[in-house]
Amino acid sequence: MQLKINDSSPTAARTTSPSRRTSWDGNDSLLTSSTASLEPPPQDKRRSGPGLLIFPGTAQRHQHQHNPNGSKTIAKANDEDVAINQLGRCGRTTTRSIRSFRRPPLWQAPPKDQEEPEPEPKPEEALDRRNRRERRRVVCLAKVQAFIIEFLQGSSIHGFIYLAKLGLNFVERMLWFAFICVALFSIISLSKRTWHRFQTSPMVISMDRNKLVWNTSFPSLTVCPHKRIDELKVEEYILAHPEQFESEEDQEDFRDFIVKLASLTYDNLETLPLNKSYGIPSNKYLDLLYELKWPFEPEISSGAAVKMFIYETQTEFGICHSVNSLVARYNSFDYWRSGDWSILDHGDRVTVHPLDGEIYAQIINLSTAYDVYFHGAGDVPSISKQRYTFPESDYTTVELIALEIYTNEEARAFNTKQRSCRFNYEAEEMMTVPIYSFGLCLSECRMFFALRVCGCIPHFYRNRLRNGRKLPVCGLEGIECLVKIKREIISLKSDRYKINCNCLANCDDSNFFVQSYRSRVWFLGANLQWGIIDYPKMQLRRDVLFSFADVLVYIGGLVGFFLGCSALSFTEIVYYFTARFVRRMFCR
Known part of the structure; x- marks a missing residue:
């Protein structure tokens, strides 16, 4: 494998002396550029083209032997320091260390004081949000209306079906609603009298x-x-x-x-x-x-x-x-x-x-x-x-x-x-x-x-x-x-x-x-x-004379007489407005 570094840019030509050229042949690696060549070129003199390739993060590079011609060789190269062997005076070898290029850090969130403020919602977005809320409200009301109509049409309580039956006009519905209100008023008033009697005089001598x-x-x-x-x-x-x-x-x-x-x-x-x-x-x-x-x-x-x-x-x-x-x-x-x-x-x-x-x-x-x-x-x-x-x-x-x-x-x-x-x-x-x-x-x-x-x-x-x-x-x-x-x-x-x-x-x-x-x-x-x-x-x-069982029988008779319903009708009301209501409103 042969790796060559070739820099034909004018910057490299100016910063490299004629006697020092960069060439890596075979197993020998010659570094002919000076340490100044590692400095980045000026901003106005950069141009596109092939340049010096540096691979950050390399754990270990090839170790080169000393060249008998007296050129510089790289002994070790890590992410931290690069040790360069160089012939000094009297034929002695000296070692220099240069700072290598590190891998750039991962992205981090800027400090809170430097965070950019969130942009205010545009009028179009606010209008669109209000429209969505309005549509949800309309859909919810429609579900509630459909649920109430379903309950009235399927209830076993007499008279409720005429409040939602098709083919009846407004006057007929109001007439049936008045009948139901009169029945409820009669049940409540008579039941209160029965309960008062149970609380005050349930005994007889x-x-x-x-x-x-x-x-x-x-x-x-x-x-x-x-x-x-x-x-x-x-x-x-x-x-x-x-x-x-x-x-x-x-x-x-x-x-x-x-x-x-x-x-x-x-x-x-x-x-x-x-x-x-x-x-x-x-x-x-x-x-x-x-x-x-x-x-x-x-x-x-x-x-x-x-x-x-x-x-x-x-x-x-x-x-x-x-x-x-x-x-x-x-x-x-x-x-x-x-x-x-x-x-x-x-x-x-x-x-x-x-x-x-x-x-x-x-x-x-x-x-x-x-x-x-x-x-x-x-x-x-x-x-x-x-x-x-x-x-x-x-x-x-x-x-x-x-x-x-x-x-x-x-x-x-x-x-x-x-x-x-x-x-x-x-x-x-x-x-x-x-x-x-x-x-x-x-x-x-x-x-x-x-x-x-x-x-x-x-x-x-x-x-x-x-x-x-x-x-x-x-x-x-x-x-x-x-x-x-x-x-x-x-x-x-x-x-x-x-x-x-x-x-x-x-x-x-x-x-x-x-x-x-x-x-x-x-x-x-x-x-x-x-x-x-x-x-x-x-x-x-x-x-x-008047026990709690008698109270239940008396009130149950009133409810059956005025509305024609029983205890199962009240169970049906509880079922409709609990389990079935949740199912209709929140389940598809």
Whole structure:
């Protein structure tokens, strides 16, 4: 192989001396041009034609031997340097290095600051873009219109086909559209009335006369003795606090004060002396009353199969005792003082049956005059109900009649607004007890009304709520404020204040009415006997009259009557406007 470099350009002729010519013959390579010949010629003297060929990127070139004639030879040639062997003075060989021509770098993006700004779109391009958007919008509207026409023509709902049927004029289509609107309005209005009925009154109270089937609850009662303070304990208290009683008059006033405080209720608020507090803070009234109370310990006996218990309880009439009650223990002083909020076990409810005959219960050893309130086992005495007062020397027999109402188990699936009643475990809104009772709800309503008007509550209420809040107890000034609104508190009706208790009746409730009572003098003290002679011949039951299934049937009948469609027609609507709509709009 023979490679020759021939440069016949005038530039090469001027830059090359006559004695130095470039010729490569055979295996010897002679370089006759000087290093100046590697410099590029001037711009004005360049011309086309064959020139010096340089191959950048060659990894390794031929290594040439030293020419004995003294000419230059190339020893190595790389992309970096080219080593040239040249005879120097005294016949020594010297090596020179020249910079070889490198491969030009690949293209790189110019810096951001040197980027040319994008040319603004021409008016023709903007117009063409708007035209394309307009065409897409027209095509989309056409697809939607075709889809709606397809749905109307294929729907199973009566009347829809005439809105898109061919051959009908505009008046006919509007007439059918008006008919469909009237049908839809009728369906919506009647369905709203049906749903309102389901939400407000789905229950019915029916009468059951099969008296041999059910059991009747035995009447419960609450006994409030007139004597509540022990005089000996009062004397001990006066001796233990001589700094509070400087004179005999102060001691007599304190005796009168503590007796009236123990019997304080909304009816006799004005009888309490309000001139002196004797150093007793209002939040200690209840503690002092239980410290000085008279030991009232009656005994109870009954002819019922289930044993009855008597519990001490705190009521709006003071310290009382309840028999056969399921809620009395939640108002006991020990339960309040322990800070307990748990549900207590009261045992089985005492019931009687007509086949049991006459059954009486008796309280003996009362030892004082007393007031009696008859109520159901799941309730407490209310100040607005009738009370009976009996002396301490009479043996009294009370005969009662019962009227009970029970709620069907199916009604438990409904909410309280639909039932218009509450079970005892539905106590979410109660703040002082963990169970619900109509009487307890009314008591809390009176308590919060007194707190709102006077800023405090009477001492016979529990002043610590379930959320941990502690309410202030009324002192002498607070009781003076309660005297002004006592009639409104008792009746829970007011023209000056807004009172909304939102108390619902008990779902399982028992009401007892005194049929007759008789008293005779008894030398062994006050005794009370009560029971049921005439068993109730009817019972009220709260049953479900209008369930959710009835709502579906009623509304389905309306839709079928006015539009002639069924549940599958609504499924068809859902299918058309989901899967089929996506398919028509976005799939070819």
